[in-house]
Amino acid sequence: xxxxxxxxxxxxxxxxxxxxxxxxxxxxxxxxxxxxxxxxxxxxxxxxxxxxxxxxxxxxxxxxxxxxxxxxxxxxxxxxxxxxxxxxxxxxxxxxxxxxxxxxxxxxxxxxxxxxxxxxxxxxxxxxxxxxxxxxxxxxxxxxxxxxxxxxxxxxxxxxxxxxxxxxxxxxxxxxxxxxxxxxxxxxxxxxxxxxxxxxxxxxxxxxxxxxxxxxxxxxxxxxxxxxxxxxxxxxxxxxxxxxxxxxxxxxxxxxxxxxxxxxxxxxxxxxxxxxxxxxxxxxxxxxxxxxxxxxxxxxxxxxxxxxxxxxxxxxxxxxxxxxxxxxxxxxxxxxxxxxxxxxxxxxxxxxxxxxxxxxxxxxxxxxxxxxxxxxxxxxxxxxxxxxxxxxxxxxxxxxxxxxxxxxxxxxxxxxxxxxxx
Amino acid sequence: xxxxxxxxxxxxxxxxxxxxxxxxxxxxxxxxxxxxxxxxxxxxxxxxxxxxxxxxxxxxxxxxxxxxxxxxxxxxxxxxxxxxxxxxxxxxxxxxxxxxxxxxxxxxxxxxxxxxxxxxxxxxxxxxxxxxxxxxxxxxxxxxxxxxxxxxxxxxxxxxxxxxxxxxxxxxxxxxxxxxxxxxxxxxxxxxxxxxxxxxxxxxxxxxxxxxxxxxxxxxxxxxxxxxxxxxxxxx
Numbered sequence: 001x002x003x004x005x006x007x008x009x010x011x012x013x014x015x016x017x018x019x020x021x022x023x024x025x026x027x028x029x030x031x032x033x034x035x036x037x038x039x040x041x042x043x044x045x046x047x048x049x050x051x052x053x054x055x056x057x058x059x060x061x062x063x064x065x066x067x068x069x070x071x072x073x074x075x076x077x078x079x080x081x082x083x084x085x086x087x088x089x090x091x092x093x094x095x096x097x098x099x100x101x102x103x104x105x106x107x108x109x110x111x112x113x114x115x116x117x118x119x120x121x122x123x124x125x126x127x128x129x130x131x132x133x134x135x136x137x138x139x140x141x142x143x144x145x146x147x148x149x150x151x152x153x154x155x156x157x158x159x160x161x162x163x164x165x166x167x168x169x170x171x172x173x174x175x176x177x178x179x180x181x182x183x184x185x186x187x188x189x190x191x192x193x194x195x196x197x198x199x200x201x202x203x204x205x206x207x208x209x210x211x212x213x214x215x216x217x218x219x220x221x222x223x224x225x226x227x228x229x230x231x232x233x234x235x236x237x238x239x240x241x242x243x244x245x246x247x248x249x250x251x252x253x254x255x256x257x258x259x260x261x262x263x264x265x266x267x268x269x270x271x272x273x274x275x276x277x278x279x280x281x282x283x284x285x286x287x288x289x290x291x292x293x294x295x296x297x298x299x300x301x302x303x304x305x306x307x308x309x310x311x312x313x314x315x316x317x318x319x320x321x322x323x324x325x326x327x328x329x330x331x332x333x334x335x336x337x338x339x340x341x342x343x344x345x346x347x348x349x350x351x352x353x354x355x356x357x358x359x360x361x362x363x364x365x366x367x368x369x370x371x372x373x374x375x376x377x378x379x380x381x382x383x384x385x386x387x388x389x390x391x392x393x394x395x396x397x398x399x400x401x402x403x404x405x406x407x408x409x410x411x412x413x414x415x416x417x418x419x420x421x422x
Numbered sequence: 423x424x425x426x427x428x429x430x431x432x433x434x435x436x437x438x439x440x441x442x443x444x445x446x447x448x449x450x451x452x453x454x455x456x457x458x459x460x461x462x463x464x465x466x467x468x469x470x471x472x473x474x475x476x477x478x479x480x481x482x483x484x485x486x487x488x489x490x491x492x493x494x495x496x497x498x499x500x501x502x503x504x505x506x507x508x509x510x511x512x513x514x515x516x517x518x519x520x521x522x523x524x525x526x527x528x529x530x531x532x533x534x535x536x537x538x539x540x541x542x543x544x545x546x547x548x549x550x551x552x553x554x555x556x557x558x559x560x561x562x563x564x565x566x567x568x569x570x571x572x573x574x575x576x577x578x579x580x581x582x583x584x585x586x587x588x589x590x591x592x593x594x595x596x597x598x599x600x601x602x603x604x605x606x607x608x609x610x611x612x613x614x615x616x617x618x619x620x621x622x623x624x625x626x627x628x629x630x631x632x633x634x635x636x637x638x639x640x641x642x643x644x645x646x647x648x649x650x651x652x653x654x655x656x657x658x
Contacts, residue, residue: 398441406431
């Protein structure tokens with residue numbers, strides 16, 4: 001056991017600006033774990049997988065760490081033990097223990113044909129997780145590592161380079177509509193995944209003049225509008241703005257090789273208090289919002305707000321338990337401002353010989369008891385996978401979403417972790 | 423290939439039901455392995471939710487037991503037998519019993535708290551009736567009905583605030599109404615115990631002050647906030 005806790009305590013690193021929030025808000029429901037997975041066409045070989053992990057880990061010093069508590073902040077210290085291969089469970093993205101007691105901030109799960117990596121948001125974002133998974137897949141299949149992969153700068157807190165004194169902060173949003181349903185008991189997380197061919201999706205999106213992310217956002221807003229109209233008629237909730245938050249990978253806007261969190265979010269909303277929107281109207285609104293909100297200057301405004309909070313003298317001298325309390329309250333207040341999130345990880349970039357062995361990829365967003373349901377999208381080869389993950393029983397949102405997709409002539413293949421008797 | 427006739431989506435062969443609308447799928451394949459392993463209980467989660475509570479309860483029990491031993495020891499050393507220490511010991515023991523509700527499910531813990539508080543009052547009543555110089559048998563006329571009243575008010579507020587729908591001014595509205603109800607019950611029970619007859623005194627003043635305010639909050643919530651079209655309902 002002693003050899004398993006080889007910690008070089010003389011070198012440590014700060015958490016990145018976004019990562020600082022997550023250990024404070026971690027609970028049995030807000031686990032902060034998200035999953036990126038692939039489905040192989042053939043069952044996995046455990047020994048090959050173990051070898052692949054051993055070969056991949058040395059190239060990711062950013063992930064060979066564990067979380068420790070300080071008096072004022074959490075920090076990361078090196079932890080050289082290989083992560084164990086954990087068997088798949090019925091419900092993904094669930095925590096084992098409190099984060100600072102968990103040796104690894106991520107785990108590798110496998111079962112039958114599925115290989116999944118589950119990362120805590122404390123450590124990295126979706127792009128970091130996808131980079132790790134693609135490197136692992138290359139090793140598993142026996143393909144040379146990606147030559148574009150950079151070892152240096154993995155640990156950089158890329159937010160700090162965007163600190164601009166005196167930059168105006170972004171404003172808070174108004175309160176948004178939330179699904180009114182009761183949560184499942186702790187530990188249950190339902191994942192419903194739909195797979196569609198990528199080309200027809202692109203074709204239909206192009207007809208509306210949208211990209212895939214914009215198209216999916218418009219579809220989800222349309223589905224939410226339908227769902228909330230029914231809920232308001234049943235007097236189960238109030239009419240409020242339907243607001244999606246869309247994460248952006250900042251590495252594409254501000255070049256960086258970091259594997260830590262480096263993302264920002266922007267809102268896309270429709271306000272049902274102003275009337276019902278047709279799908280075409282939603283598409284136009286989504287397109288306009290994407291064009292405005294992805295401006296690097298507006299993104300910097302949001303980052304300025306987060307950095308100012310981190311570097312505020314009072315925030316820095318406050319003891320960690322006090323910070324945890326405050327951050328928890330702040331997080332709950334923030335969660336009230338949006339209805340759902342929609343994350344598009346983009347495509348899994350791999351050589352053709354690896355893609356040939358894969359059937360699909362999955363991206364499961366982290367559970368959240370306040371917004372209750374989230375949507376994650378990823379594409380692999382010629383297939384686009386849309387995953388809805390929820391802590392409630394109602395499948396209303398995904399049903400409406402996939403029916404919209406079908407109505408537009410796009411085929412959908414669905415699977416889920418719902419118990420069979422459901 | 424299996425399709426859901428209601429949703430129009432293709433369903434993977436191992437699912438007997440559509441995950442979107444729960445409609446049965448006629449041609450599902452039993453032999454195909456499912457997408458996820460199905461276990462009856464995720465052991466990690468049991469560990470996660472129960473273990474810290476159990477640990478906290480054990481620590482609390484040890485601390486309370488130490489306190490009880492110290493109190494009993496002091497009493498024994500000074501008087502030579504247990505006299506005044508009996509009440510704090512009983513109180514601490516019932517407090518510990520009540521805290522064990524942390525380990526149970528929500529509704530069970532609530533029931534245990536109610537039963538424990540009733541038992542505590544009964545034991546307290548018996549002790550004061552036998553050990554002290556005067557006899558005060560207040561459990562049956564006051565302790566028990568008051569606990570039942572508190573339990574009923576607590577249960578009512580649980581169901582009112584947990585019902586689906588949005589929350590707002592209805593929270594202060596219902597809270598004030600329930601508080602007025604509790605005050606009336608308390609006043610009636612105390613009056614009955616002291617004077618031997620049923621009647622309301624100070625609680626009437628409290629209720630008269632509080633109920634209009636509560637009704638105003640409920641009016642704000644249910645009528646103004648939900649924008650009921652009175653013109654539509656009452657038009658001539």
